[in-house]
Amino acid sequence: MIKIKNVTKKVGAKVILDDITLDIEKGTLVVLIGSSGCGKTTTLKLINKLIKPTSGEIYIDDKPISKENTIELRRKIGYVIQNTGLFPHLTIKENIELIPRLKKEKTIEEIEKTTIELLEMVGLKYEDYIDKYPSQLSGGQQQRIGVARAIATDAEIILMDEPFSALDPITRTSLQEQLFTLQDELKKTIIFVTHDMDEALKIADKICIMDSGKVAQYDTPENILRNPVNEFVKNFIGLDRVWNNPEYIKAKDIMIKDPVSVKPSRTIIQGIEIMRTSKVDSLLVTDKNHKLEGIVTVKDMKSNISKSQSLGSIMSSEVLVVKEDDNLVNILSIMNERSVGYIPVVTDEYKLAGLITRSSLLSVLSEQFLEMEVSVLG
Ligand SMILES: Nc1ncnc2c1ncn2[C@@H]1O[C@H](COP(=O)(O)OP(=O)(O)OP(=O)(O)O)[C@@H](O)[C@H]1O
Ligand SMILES: [Mg+2]
Incomplete structure (x- = not known):
């Protein structure tokens, strides 16, 4: 024009x-x-x-x-x-x-x-x-x-x-x-x-x-x-x-990249061990193409008596997710409304891209404010 x-x-x-x-x-x-x-x-x-x-x-x-x-x-x-x-x-x-x-x-x-x-x-x-x-x-x-x-x-x-x-x-x-x-x-x-x-x-x-x-x-x-x-x-x-x-702040800016994920064929015993060593209380289950299939929490595992069952059989497959380009305002409101403490981030093809947790949010935000203070002082 x-x-x-x-x-x-x-x-x-x-x-x-x-x-x-x-x-x-x-x-x-x-x-x-x-x-x-x-x-x-x-x-x-x-x-x-x-x-x-x-x-x-x-x-x-x-x-x-x-x-x-x-x-x-x-x-x-x-x-x-x-x-x-x-x-x-x-x-x-x-x-x-x-x-x-x-x-x-x-x-x-x-x-x-x-x-x-x-x-x-x-x-x-x-x-x-x-x-x-x-x-x-x-x-x-x-x-x-x-x-x-x-x-x-x-x-x-x-x-x-x-x-x-x-x-x-x-x-x-x-x-x-x-x-x-x-x-x-x-x-x-x-x-x-x-x-x-x-x-x-x-x-x-x-x-x-x-x-x-x-x-x-x-x-x-x-x-x-x-x-x-x-x-x-x-x-x-x-x-x-x-x-x-x-x-303007997107999920991909604040997520933890490479969150701990496991294949559905893992057993509960293996799952508990992975959680223990990586110090997390839930595992994201992905298929061989890294597509998100479900999530298992430590509670799901503990309540199952047969520890040789596969994670795939006990995971909940209805996982609340956000896309990489979803913004902070949406993410916070979803986390508050549904009162979840973490939320997986997926690509358009539903591949696992990252994980947002309350503590990851907090650390990103506090780093930002530190940076601001440093620049004001300097
Ligand atoms: N007729 C003119 N003769 C000489 N200098 C001029 C003339 N018109 C504008 N200038 C100079 O050109 C520059 C740009 O002027 P302009 O009015 O485009 O600025 P501006 O970005 O609109 O500024 P402001 O935000 O203050 O309105 C200024 O330095 C101004 O003094
Ligand atoms: Mg002007």
């Missing part, structure tokens, strides 16, 4: 953007994030042709925008400008309806109906605001009008430059939710600029972390958290970030 290809922007000798290449797929929400002055606003301005690149090209639907009519292009794009950018001499209603009325794709009645809906969506009462001028509104209210106006254009592309930055945390959270819901429904292509990593993680399909005019990493939130490409990204997201987002 939007392709930024080897774009460099210089002002005099100063390099503002240094060879940026980004591919933004249709219907996705991409967050641009980075420290102040790294070039986020400049990137949006280039897409909207407010400024021209020094070299490189931007394509929208495979057409180079340098060759497109600027006015036409801007009508395809809704733009929430940093610090609102409402027209001061127009009322709120006129501000929101300006582009839809220019486009003439909808009747006046349809446009007005949309305006009411949009104001409601951003949490403002129609009657109270419609005839006011931007200067009569607070900064946060103006930002909300800016968001409503960008959506009102019906544009396929929306550029949002720190649209929620002047809002209190509660309004901000509610607008993030609304944006997410709206995006789920409308599937616009949105480029959203923010300073706030938590905001980015809540709404982004992909995050582009920028560092002094360069792309440091462009990836899904999950990959950025799990595999930051360098120290800059690591520091930027913060060490505790992954642990504040337990849905």
Whole structure:
């Protein structure tokens, strides 16, 4: 949908953007994030042709925008400008309806109906605001009008430059939710600029972390958290970030690999001996292909009188398992709900991959917190 290809922007000798290449797929929400002055606003301005690149090209639907009519292009794009950018001499209603009325794709009645809906969506009462001028509104209210106006254009592309930055945390959270819901429904292509990593993680399909005019990493939130490409990204997201987002922690990150497992043909006597020497109180039973067949606990073994029976004949084959990619939140809730102290982890083919126990969880978590403390001290 939007392709930024080897774009460099210089002002005099100063390099503002240094060879940026980004591919933004249709219907996705991409967050641009980075420290102040790294070039986020400049990137949006280039897409909207407010400024021209020094070299490189931007394509929208495979057409180079340098060759497109600027006015036409801007009508395809809704733009929430940093610090609102409402027209001061127009009322709120006129501000929101300006582009839809220019486009003439909808009747006046349809446009007005949309305006009411949009104001409601951003949490403002129609009657109270419609005839006011931007200067009569607070900064946060103006930002909300800016968001409503960008959506009102019906544009396929929306550029949002720190649209929620002047809002209190509660309004901000509610607008993030609304944006997410709206995006789920409308599937616009949105480029959203923010300073706030938590905001980015809540709404982004992909995050582009920028560092002094360069792309440091462009990836899904999950990959950025799990595999930051360098120290800059690591520091930027913060060490505790992954642990504040337990849905990104997977079973495979916390499981004990190579848990003790036995073949079903083992006898109870052998099983007890294996348990004793490996200091565990249950055994996972796997077949020759390492597929999980069942589980035997020390209790099952002790209650069986004939100790020469095979483990296969006494094991319980209904084992609660999780997949390697199940996340910590799910795993903890399963362990709590079913009050189990351990849970085997299997691959998609049901092969035994690992085991999560309460103590393995505890040791992984405490190691993480130690690491955090060390990095704070050091
Ligand atoms: N017209 C200009 N002339 C000279 N330098 C400029 C111009 N516009 C922007 N810059 C510089 O380019 C760099 C990037 O600016 P930009 O506004 O894109 O940053 P940003 O990432 O949006 O920052 P912020 O988070 O503070 O909004 C800054 O160092 C800025 O001072
Ligand atoms: Mg900016």
